[in-house]
Amino acid sequence: MQDYLAKIKEAVSNDWIQVWVYEVFIIVLAALFAAYLARRLFTKLADKANQSHSPWDDALVGAVRKPIRYLILIVGISFAAEVVGEKTDAVLFQSIDSIRYVLIILVIGWGLVKFVAGFEKATIEKRLRDGDSVDQTTIHAIGKLIRTAIFITTGLVVLQTLGFSISGVLAFGGIGGIAVGFAAKDLLANFFGGLMIYLDRPFSVGDWIRSPDREIEGTVEQIGWRLTIIRTFDKRLLYVPNSIFSSIAVENPSRMSHRRIYETIGLRYSDINQMNNIVSDVKKMLKEHEEIDTSQTMIVNFNAFSDSSVDFFVYTFTKTTNWIYFHEVKQDVLLKISEIIEQQGAEIAFPSRTLFLQSVQSDNASVAAN
DSSP, X not given: OHHHHHHHHHHHHHHHHHHHHHHHHHHHHHHHHHHHHHHHHXXXXXXXXXXXXXXXXXXXXXXXXXXXXXXXXXXXXXXXXXXXXXXXXXXXXXXXXXXXXXXXXXXXXXXXXHHHHHHHHHHHHXXXXXXXXXXXXXXXXXXXXXXXXXXXXXXXXXXXXXXXOHHHHXXXXXXXXXXXXXXXXXXXXXXXXXXXXXXXXXXXXXXXXXXTTTTEEEEEEEEOSSEEEEEOTTSOEEEEEGGGGGSSOOBOGGGOSOEEEEEEEEEOGXXXXXXXXXXXXXXXXXXXXXXXXXXXXXXXXXXXXXXXXXXXXXXEXXXXXXXXXXXXXXXXXXXXXXXXXXXXXXXXXXXXXXXXXXXXXXXXXXXXXX
């Protein structure tokens, strides 16, 4: 009788083991199937989002398609692990809840970071595609600040979930921050220098900048938290620490409203009688020129008596700020000035010297007396 009861108990025990094994298998299989369905669903949503003109849906779908799949797998596998832990009483499975919550927090933080980065990229691309002006520097700065806040918040929530006191962590961070500040003062100076660039915006990505204090000139390609990358006009990359910009003067020619033509032109001394007519005709030509902004300062005046010429100067501003087209406009203006000078029967002077010869009267008189 006892042997018979032992066999029945053993059979029931085996069936019980098979039941929870099947249960674990079904949970894992359901999680994998749900992740597969989520993948297919978000693939279709991504196709529809690409057809819209709003940056929100592109960023949202791109940010959540992978994190959602991982969340499904984490929840499913963690529930399966709980079943195994209940049936086996293994120590390994006693921390399932904490591990699950930490992984969920990390995945949510990852999704938020992806959303911010995707929205930042989509916003810039949309404005450029629509032909609107876009301040990439400000958008990148806001994106970096939000991502930094997400990283810090995610880390603090993870520590709280694991049982650490956030107040203690913050107190330790304050003491450690003092030590880090002394050890990495240059790094912090560059960080705050980058922050000032983002706030004051003396230049942005794509601007042409130069510094009269340093040999810095080129086009800004990237503004980071530590370095600003500048492409010089000979196509070399120049890496400038952000702290440098807090102690030097920076010119931003990209933000000029006009470009200036300032030239001095010399006439021969024999043509000084034509000076008034030439100056008047040049001023009239500039006022009628379609690329000259007549609302800005315009001066054309006789200026100086030079060694080999009488000089007048031209001071005016073009409407364009494009460097290449400006030189085309300037060339046209100079050629028209040359035509005006020629029409008045004058010539542009060049360096010359006049030699006066005088005969000796006394020698001629002595020769006549003899």
